[in-house]
Amino acid sequence: MNKIHRKQPGSKAFKRALKERDYYINRIVKEIPLAEVKTLVLENIKDIKKNTRKEKKLNKEFRSKFQRWTYSKLISRIQQLSEVGGVHCQMIAPAYTSQTCSKCGFVHTLNRNGEIFKCRQCGYTLDTDYNASLNILNLGLAQQSMVAGNMKGNVCL
Ligand SMILES: [Zn+2]
Known part of the structure; x- marks a missing residue:
């Protein structure tokens, strides 16, 4: 690339x-198995303020892999395809998702240590990005259950 x-x-x-x-x-x-899912839960990067460290880091990583593409462009592409496939695309603001324990819900900045997430309360340890994506999925499911009751087949990116 x-x-x-x-x-x-x-x-x-x-x-x-x-x-x-x-x-x-x-x-x-x-x-992404669009034919098998009803809902995609995505981290809404558009909510991230422009020119923050996170935005710069994300776009830098993305640009090095996909020249001239940005994360938001990939998200737009996924949204387009979801619409075509009749899949609901749910955007979740990424606030605190990297500091929150996906098991017990404890939030602390020190939970996160680079690539590794270790909960200061329950000791749950896993990959930082994986933990954050579980939180995004949980937030998405919580919002949906308020709106639509139970849903099957969710995919989290
Ligand atoms: Zn925990």
Whole structure:
């Protein structure tokens, strides 16, 4: 994926690299089993203030992988495909999701230590991103149960 910025814009090699990237992104999107799910719960990155450290870090990581793509563009693509597939796309504000224990709900900045999440209250230990995505799913489910009762087949990204 880092091949793109070494090519001359407009050259054949550049176009080929862009094509390869689009193929890769489409493959990621296709892996989401839209036919089997009713709801997608996504972290709403648009709620993150512009130019914050988190936004910069996320976009930097994204740009290095998917030249000229940003996380919000990928989300838009997923939303488009969800609409086509009749899947409800639920956006969740990511506040505190990386500091909250997905098991007991305890919130503390020190719960998070780089890649590893370790709860200061119950000792639950897991990958930081995985813990955050569980929190996003839990928030999504809590909001849905208020609105729609029980739902089956949720996927969290
Ligand atoms: Zn805990």
